[in-house]
Amino acid sequence: MATSQPISFYGGVDPNTGEIIEKGHELQGKSVKGKILVFPTGKGSTVGSYTLYRMKKNGTAPAGIINKECETVVAVGAIISEIPCVDKIDISKIKTGDLIRIENEVVTVQTEGA
Amino acid sequence: MYLTDKEQKMLNGEEGYAVKKSMEILVALGDIYGAERLIKVGSVQVAGVSYHNLGDAGLEFLNELAKDGRVKVLTTLNPAGMDLENWKNLGIDAEFAEKQNLVIDAFRKMGIIISCTCTPYLIGNLPRYGEHVAWSESSAVTFANSVIGAKTNREGGPSALAAAFVGKTPCYGLHLDENRVPDVHVKVTASLNKLSDWGALGYCIGKKAENKIPYITGIKDAELDELKSFCASVVTYGSKPLFYMQYITPGSENHKAPEEKVTIEDKDIEEAYGKINDETTEIDFVCIGCPHCSIKEIAEIAELLKGRRISPLTEFWVACSRFVKQLADARGYTEIIERAGGKFACDTCMAVAPLKGRFRAVATTSAKGCYYSRQNKMLTKMGSLEECIEAAVSGKWS
Numbered sequence: 001m002a003t004s005q006p007i008s009f010y011g012g013v014d015p016n017t018g019e020i021i022e023k024g025h026e027l028q029g030k031s032v033k034g035k036i037l038v039f040p041t042g043k044g045s046t047v048g049s050y051t052l053y054r055m056k057k058n059g060t061a062p063a064g065i066i067n068k069e070c071e072t073v074v075a076v077g078a079i080i081s082e083i084p085c086v087d088k089i090d091i092s093k094i095k096t097g098d099l100i101r102i103e104n105e106v107v108t109v110q111t112e113g114a
Numbered sequence: 115m116y117l118t119d120k121e122q123k124m125l126n127g128e129e130g131y132a133v134k135k136s137m138e139i140l141v142a143l144g145d146i147y148g149a150e151r152l153i154k155v156g157s158v159q160v161a162g163v164s165y166h167n168l169g170d171a172g173l174e175f176l177n178e179l180a181k182d183g184r185v186k187v188l189t190t191l192n193p194a195g196m197d198l199e200n201w202k203n204l205g206i207d208a209e210f211a212e213k214q215n216l217v218i219d220a221f222r223k224m225g226i227i228i229s230c231t232c233t234p235y236l237i238g239n240l241p242r243y244g245e246h247v248a249w250s251e252s253s254a255v256t257f258a259n260s261v262i263g264a265k266t267n268r269e270g271g272p273s274a275l276a277a278a279f280v281g282k283t284p285c286y287g288l289h290l291d292e293n294r295v296p297d298v299h300v301k302v303t304a305s306l307n308k309l310s311d312w313g314a315l316g317y318c319i320g321k322k323a324e325n326k327i328p329y330i331t332g333i334k335d336a337e338l339d340e341l342k343s344f345c346a347s348v349v350t351y352g353s354k355p356l357f358y359m360q361y362i363t364p365g366s367e368n369h370k371a372p373e374e375k376v377t378i379e380d381k382d383i384e385e386a387y388g389k390i391n392d393e394t395t396e397i398d399f400v401c402i403g404c405p406h407c408s409i410k411e412i413a414e415i416a417e418l419l420k421g422r423r424i425s426p427l428t429e430f431w432v433a434c435s436r437f438v439k440q441l442a443d444a445r446g447y448t449e450i451i452e453r454a455g456g457k458f459a460c461d462t463c464m465a466v467a468p469l470k471g472r473f474r475a476v477a478t479t480s481a482k483g484c485y486y487s488r489q490n491k492m493l494t495k496m497g498s499l500e501e502c503i504e505a506a507v508s509g510k511w512s
Binding site for chain 2: 015046047049050051053054055056057058070071072073075076079080087
């Protein structure tokens, strides 16, 4: 699942369902549960790190995270939740529906229909 | 990032789970921000204490760390979601209290001082000038960097804990002198007559110096409580957690006023009040102490409340640390305030207590307090201590 908009995990994602709830976000209403979530960077309160941890415990966390620029909230959240997280990736080439494999910091993308 | 042999062993898990997790956090942050190494910190201030923000998952994370995690340096704690002793009297429900106490137990097990205050510098966590520390809580971070002249980034809860378990933090951002250079000159011609004017000034400068380090001129004098209030406001409304105030804060003599210049006049302060204040006359909550009250502020509150009675329709809170309250007890201020119908809210504050839906309109001296009260869906009025006390007594803002 890919978006060109930053994500705030605290307040922007419902940790019980994994659904993006931020008003006006292009992924609003979609669930990130079990997906490899591709977004440019995180934003918002540092409490967001705990939200990611909460999602992992609830089984609603993304399976992996790919960022253009990873910032503190997402980095710390991914570490404490043990969610694979890779950054410095040109995410403009990734579209929702693509099949992605993250293995030892190498990201392989199989585009939809290919 | 370069790691010493000892640090590498910590990362490999030789000192246990909490230290390993902490090293993973510190190394990841160091890599993101291009730090070359870790540096020792003199103390840590940990935020993320209210169960309201942590939830069960946060509590579970803290419990896992508390199994073998013990702090290596002086570590103090931010406010919790309730007064740890007097929570019933402040309207907190028993289920919340039970969870909040479990959070506090985990921190206690880690060896953290259960100070539960956003003003650690008032209760013994006082770094020296130039000392590296790892603090969270934006108002305290700004105070440490600007008024004390210590060096800290704005940490989150987990990264502050990580620094406490390792005793170090990655050297980047505000730990490096080249990143502590002011980039906008703020000339203040406005007159500052009461405590809330400093909050309004913080609002103006925070907005005009968004994500910048202001170098402020034109201010002749500033007291501790005024600086404390200004720190909370300026960072809440947008600046970096560092400013210089010419002739007042340390290090200002080492920098020149930057070329980019903005001016704050009386009309800007007036406009800030207009933006912070809502239209309302009825006030059902008055809270003083964001950041937590000093003993001097409590003395002023007691003086104003002597022989008076707070409206039965209004809840009046004095938010402070338990240690400052002990001074107030000894001086007789507590008795005066409680006899007038006021309540002490130790260990907690208006920003982190679960207050949503409990009050309609709040009056306070704090610009930061107004910001968080709006998130709790309250109407807000900011004014002088005298105006707030009048509102508490009459139930009305006039």
